[in-house]
Amino acid sequence: MKFNWKRTTIAYVVMLVASIIIFAILLPNTQDQPEEVAQSVLVAETQANNVSEITVEGERIDFITRDNPPRELFTYKEQLTSIYDIPGIDLSSVAEVNIKGSSGFDWGSILINLIPILFIGGMIIFLFSQARGANNQAMSFGRSRAKLFNVDKPTTTFENVAGVDEAKQEVQEIVEFLKSREKFQALGARIPKGVLLIGYPGTGKTLLARAIAGEAGVPFFSISGSEFVEMFVGVGASRVRDLFEQAKRNAPCIIFIDEIDAVGRQRGAGLGGSHDEREQTLNQILVEMDGFEANTTIIVIAATNRPDVLDPALLRPGRFDRRVVLDMPDLNGRLAILKIHAKGKPLADDVNLENLAKQTIGFSGADLSNLMNEAAILAARADKKAVEMSDLEESIDRVIAGPERKSRKVSAHEKEITAYHEAGHALVARMLPHADPVHKITIVARGMAGGYTKQLPAEDRYIATDSQFKAKIAISMGGRIAEEIMFGEMSTGASQDFKEATNLAKKMVTSYGMSEKLGPRTFGSKEEMVFLGKEIHEQRDYGEKTADLIDQEVESIIQTAYQTARTILVDNKARLQYIAEHLMAEETLEGDGLEKLFTEPLPPPGSPPPAAPAAVKTIEPAVEKQAEPTLKAKEKPAEPGTAAPGFAPA
Ligand SMILES: Nc1ncnc2c1ncn2[C@@H]1O[C@H](COP(=O)(O)OP(=O)(O)OP(=O)(O)O)[C@@H](O)[C@H]1O
Numbered sequence: 001m002k003f004n005w006k007r008t009t010i011a012y013v014v015m016l017v018a019s020i021i022i023f024a025i026l027l028p029n030t031q032d033q034p035e036e037v038a039q040s041v042l043v044a045e046t047q048a049n050n051v052s053e054i055t056v057e058g059e060r061i062d063f064i065t066r067d068n069p070p071r072e073l074f075t076y077k078e079q080l081t082s083i084y085d086i087p088g089i090d091l092s093s094v095a096e097v098n099i100k101g102s103s104g105f106d107w108g109s110i111l112i113n114l115i116p117i118l119f120i121g122g123m124i125i126f127l128f129s130q131a132r133g134a135n136n137q138a139m140s141f142g143r144s145r146a147k148l149f150n151v152d153k154p155t156t157t158f159e160n161v162a163g164v165d166e167a168k169q170e171v172q173e174i175v176e177f178l179k180s181r182e183k184f185q186a187l188g189a190r191i192p193k194g195v196l197l198i199g200y201p202g203t204g205k206t207l208l209a210r211a212i213a214g215e216a217g218v219p220f221f222s223i224s225g226s227e228f229v230e231m232f233v234g235v236g237a238s239r240v241r242d243l244f245e246q247a248k249r250n251a252p253c254i255i256f257i258d259e260i261d262a263v264g265r266q267r268g269a270g271l272g273g274s275h276d277e278r279e280q281t282l283n284q285i286l287v288e289m290d291g292f293e294a295n296t297t298i299i300v301i302a303a304t305n306r307p308d309v310l311d312p313a314l315l316r317p318g319r320f321d322r323r324v325v326l327d328m329p330d331l332n333g334r335l336a337i338l339k340i341h342a343k344g345k346p347l348a349d350d351v352n353l354e355n356l357a358k359q360t361i362g363f364s365g366a367d368l369s370n371l372m373n374e375a376a377i378l379a380a381r382a383d384k385k386a387v388e389m390s391d392l393e394e395s396i397d398r399v400i401a402g403p404e405r406k407s408r409k410v411s412a413h414e415k416e417i418t419a420y421h422e423a424g425h426a427l428v429a430r431m432l433p434h435a436d437p438v439h440k441i442t443i444v445a446r447g448m449a450g451g452y453t454k455q456l457p458a459e460d461r462y463i464a465t466d467s468q469f470k471a472k473i474a475i476s477m478g479g480r481i482a483e484e485i486m487f488g489e490m491s492t493g494a495s496q497d498f499k500e501a502t503n504l505a506k507k508m509v510t511s512y513g514m515s516e517k518l519g520p521r522t523f524g525s526k527e528e529m530v531f532l533g534k535e536i537h538e539q540r541d542y543g544e545k546t547a548d549l550i551d552q553e554v555e556s557i558i559q560t561a562y563q564t565a566r567t568i569l570v571d572n573k574a575r576l577q578y579i580a581e582h583l584m585a586e587e588t589l590e591g592d593g594l595e596k597l598f599t600e601p602l603p604p605p606g607s608p609p610p611a612a613p614a615a616v617k618t619i620e621p622a623v624e625k626q627a628e629p630t631l632k633a634k635e636k637p638a639e640p641g642t643a644a645p646g647f648a649p650a
Pocket residue numbers: 160161162163164199200201202203204205206207208258303305337340364365366367369
């Protein structure tokens with residue numbers, strides 16, 4: 001940035017005016033001034049549940065009562081005593097406790113003394129930057145924030161979160177633990193310390209974390225990773241220390257670190273700048289988490305949409321070793337979210353939320369909440385009494401175009417390709433005797449995949465056979481082949497499938513001795529040197545001729561699998577189409593509904609495609625799903641390879 005006269009002058013004037021305003025505010029002023037009271041008043045008011053908000057700044061405690069009209073009062077505490085340690089104080093009913101940078105100074109008098117210095121200092125900076133023609137970076141030094149972190153006791157519950165039922169089930173246990181920790185501790189159970197919430201922006205990570213606190217009735221401390229990055233060196237780490245310190249006093253409680261990737265990137269992988277700061281902050285978080293005593297009931301929840309960049313140290317056992325994925329909502333999920341956000345908004349009779357849910361594939365929870373809000377604004381502007389369908393439909397475009405929307409939009413054609421791709425995987429899997437049963441197909445984006453097909457082994461397995469591997473490779477091929485058959489062209493969506501298939505074929509030949517030509521031996525010794533979570537060493541212990549043979553064998557396995565899959569899909573093209581059409585209409589297929597699509601007689605050619613998704617009418621409450629513990633237990637050992645990711649946008 002070039003030195004900019006105008007900017008510097010403006011900044012300087014702003015500084016001056018601000019100083020004057022602060023000065024004026026600090027002058028004795030009897031009107032609207034909070035009234036000083038004794039500390040015992042604060043204690044008594046909190047006990048009477050009559051305090052709505054508390055702000056602590058150094059020794060001073062400002063608080064607002066629930067009287068009508070609310071009274072603004074303040075009192076003092078000792079510098080080193082925490083608000084939580086004031087004898088008799090009861091913060092359980094206080095909606096918001098803000099703790100600001102504790103200075104212990106009387107800011108008023110300091111500012112008054114500081115103004116001349118500011119003048120002179122400003123002048124020096126001004127002249128200095130002018131003399132050197134330097135950039136005006138000096139102006140950014142005042143950026144450190146006064147607010148340390150937020151504390152409150154959320155009233156959010158699981159009812160406020162929809163469309164992420166799997167994630168809700170997974171965190172249910174944490175709620176139970178927070179609620180009745182004695183029960184767990186009595187049995188010596190080790191309690192989770194860290195939970196990582198992973199999901200696209202706006203999928204409700206913050207909301208879910210708050211709901212956990214709300215369900216358990218515990219305080220919620222929150223801070224965002226990106227705030228650390230702007231700080232001076234050393235401030236981040238001490239802030240983390242303060243945060244954990246306060247949390248320990250309020251245990252049981254939840255600490256929520258949003259955007260953890262901002263501080264938790266792989267060390268040594270960052271781009272200049274506040275690098276040290278980041279590392280120190282990250283280290284401090286790790287130190288604090290490692291330092292929890294066995295009976296500490298603090299759960300640290302972190303959120304990210306970039307789990308791939310996180311430092312592996314964060315993911316080690318005893319840290320953020322639980323991962324909960326929040327998917328983009330599918331049709332039912334979107335409908336449920338729309339219903340949540342429609343509450344309190346009168347809807348006209350012509351509003352059909354099912355229909356709206358169908359039109360909003362690719363929308364996150366935040367997008368949907370936005371959509372409802374935009375529609376209400378449109379309706380209000382037109383002086384309507386209720387939100388009409390036309391308002392909602394118009395808002396779809398606004399949300400898509402709006403700056404708030406960060407997730408990708410799925411075009412109709414892309415949706416069709418994904419549907420055929422996933423149907424291809426599923427159909428091949430269903431037809432091959434050695435394949436694991438297909439459990440679920442969806443075209444709703446998850447992680448980096450546009451859709452996925454999930455297979456679960458029918459039983460726990462510790463060894464696998466070559467027929468199973470061959471089936472797996474054929475299934476991987478199924479996605480691309482379905483695209484070829486239906487559209488006569490290829491998309492980039494299958495690259496991940498090919499990579500997995502190739503790796504598996506290679507392993508069959510080189511590790512498992514499953515090749516006739518090469519026989520039962522292994523090739524290549526891999527030194528499992530793990531560096532930042534990656535294997536980086538592979539030693540070749542065979543010659544060129546063998547290398548060629550390996551290539552040939554891998555090629556042959558893949559070709560055979562390709563032909564197997566192709567034959568299945570060509571022979572069952574009508575079935576493929578049938579499944580894909582249902583997938584487009586319903587987005588997610590699972591259980592009996594899915595099984596029926598594989599087996600029921602096909603409709604005669606020329607029948608209209610499925611329109612009204614049957615699944616929409618029954619929205620399963622999250623609790624009901626829990627009644628199937630066997631299913632849940634099986635879900636865990638399924639290795640990542642069993643879900644054939646489709647349509648990666650790369
Ligand atoms: N699953 C959901 N159910 C209901 N509302 C949701 C859901 N997801 C998001 N919302 C709405 O969107 C708002 C923003 O979501 P939230 O901040 O929790 O998303 P996030 O995943 O933390 O996003 P980011 O990654 O951008 O921080 C919520 O306050 C809520 O109103």
